[in-house]
Amino acid sequence: MxxxxxxxxxxxxxxxxxxxxxxxxxxxxxxxxxxxxxxxxxxxxxxxxGNLLVSDKPLGPELELALLSCRLWRELADVLPSRIEYEEKGGLVVASDDTGMDALRDFAAAQGRAGVVVQEVPADRLGEAEPHLAPGLAGGFHYPQDAQVQPxxxxxxxxxxxxxxxxxxxxxxxxxxxxxxxxxxxxxxxxxxxxxxxxxxxxxxxxxxxxxxxxxxxxxVRPRRGFVLVTEPLPRMVRHKVYAADYVADVASDLAALQTSAVVEGTPAGPVLIGASRERVGFDRTLSTAALRRLAAQATRLFPALAQVRAMRTYAGFRPYLPxxxxxxxxxxxxxxxxxxxxxxxxxxxxxxxxxxxxxxxxxxxxxxxxxxxxxxxxxxxxx
CATH class of the missing domain: 3.50.50.60 (FAD/NAD(P)-binding domain)
Structure with a gap:
């Protein structure tokens, strides 16, 4: 009993x-x-x-887990209050040159065979998806299944x-x-x-x-530190979860040294969130100005208008890393x-x-x- x-x-x-x-x-x-x-x-x-991503997952068991979770989050959004801020904003992965675009195309084709919904966005259509995105990019891929919650x-x-x-x-x-x-x-x-x-x-x-x-x-399990920059509240300047192609490689990397690859997204409350850095430094919470500078520089290369926007705060967290x-x-x-x-x-x-x-x-x-x-x-x- x-x-x-x-x-x-x-x-x-x-x-x-x-x-x-x-x-x-x-x-x-x-x-x-x-x-x-x-x-x-x-x-x-x-x-x-609060990332709910399929766009960064290569073929394999983690992608299967992500696709199942994608379906379950949609079910939970109907059960849990709207205050969890579930938003099917979609992801946009962009390439700076033709070589990067070819790599993204191969990656997306393999994901598509596994059930991921993905659509190629040519260079001349990127502005329709994200009006403030930097000019001169080679193109990208839109992932409508990517979403977000307030964690x-x-x-x-x-x-x-x-x-x-x-x-x-x-x-x-x-x-x-x-x-x-x-x-x-x-x-x-x-x-x-x-x-x-x-x-x-x-x-x-x-x-x-x-x-x-x-x-x-x-x-x-080991901690892997990361920082997020939070801007002042803005009109909806960034519509999707936007990141460059090198983010996928950084996620899969085993390097302990600092890596940064900007992920930029708007929020319903107005601030823009800018991640993501990765480094294995134990549970050290010391502010890394090097990480923040690199994130800011990468974010403004994707969205030049962010150069005129104030960063209001930053915070650190530790990802539970397995080899x-x-x-x-x-x-x-x-x-x-x-x-x-x-x-x-x-x-x-x-x-x-x-x-x-x-x-x-x-x-x-x-x-x-x-x-x-x-x-x-x-x-x-x-x-x-």
Whole structure:
């Protein structure tokens, strides 16, 4: 019998991944406790732009996860309040020269065969899509499936929509996982006491590796720092999510050094958001003027009018990076009852619904919505 301190599932992490896991588990009839050492969306989720992208995903399992999430986000937009700011604004990827355009064309053709909706935009039509875009570009590709949400609101409303099956505990850090004599998970320990559940989901984001170690297993999640510039509120100057072709290569890169490739997008509230930088510097939050200068320069090359616009603030966040750029999603055979849902790097907001549904299906034994094998957490056991 369940007691006040027990539930069917404990989800560690109240970001958008943990919220999605809790939502779909509750939809499956399970009682869920979500626990976080900080507030809702206090980590990577609260520092994200809210990107829901298929445009940057090459053929493979992450693209399949993104396409499923794309469909699920549209369903959730009908269930959750409009305050999550879901917007199907579409993405526009542009090339500066013919060589880049040829590479984008090959990339888009492969995506199209996998079910991505993509349309080529010749150079003389770019101004119709984005009137303020710089002249002289070679062309681009429009991805109407790319969308955006306000990530902190999305996480909060997913938790709220889980209903009475959910219990939310904030400001409590999980210090250990509890196991029984049979070696299976039986709950977690915090400074406030023990919480019991036969299933524990590690949705701790950039701290997912540390939580795994506390459970006695290795998962090589590392933080990858990024900065976002926020401009003063403007009339809708940027209609789509716009980025140059080199962004795709930067996402897939393993380099630890600073990389920047501007992603520029407007928001319903008016400010323009400018990302994205990447570097592996641990959890160092020191402001990088080099990163910000490069982002600003790249953004103004795409949109020259931004050179006259004030940047009001900037913020930093940490993406949960795994070496093969695929998240860990599913049960960990090294510790029965432990499941992982972390390591999504910069794509976690976009991939959250499919991740949550996959976790819920694995817990209940239902048919998974896609092949879970590429995401198995133990795949790093031979290389760490």
């Amino acid at each position: 369940l007691t006040r301190d027990s539930s069917d599932v404990i989800v560690v992490g109240a970001g958008v991944i943990g919220a999605a896991c809790a939502y779909y588990a509750a939809q499956a009839g399970l009682s869920v406790t979500v626990i976080d050492r900080g507030p809702v969306a206090g980590g990577t989720t609260g520092s994200g732009e 902190a609101l999305a996480a909060a409303h997913l938790l709220r929509a889980a209903g009475p099956k959910l219990r939310l505990l904030l400001g409590e850090e999980v210090t250990a996982l509890l196991t029984g004599a049979d070696g299976r998970v039986r709950g977690v320990r915090t400074a406030a006491g023990e919480l019991r559940a036969p299933q524990v989901v590690n949705a701790a984001g950039t701290w997912g590796g540390e939580l795994a170690r506390r459970a006695g297993v290795e998962l090589p 093969d750029h695929l998240p860990a999603i599913g049960p960990d055979p090294r510790l029965p009852g432990l499941l992982h849902a972390c390591g999504h790097e910069g794509a976690g907001i976009g991939l959250a619904p499919a991740t949550g549904l996959l976790i819920a299906r694995r817990i209940t034994g239902a048919e998974p919505p896609l092949d879970p094998r590429p995401f198995r957490p133990e795949r790093f056991a031979q290389t760490t």
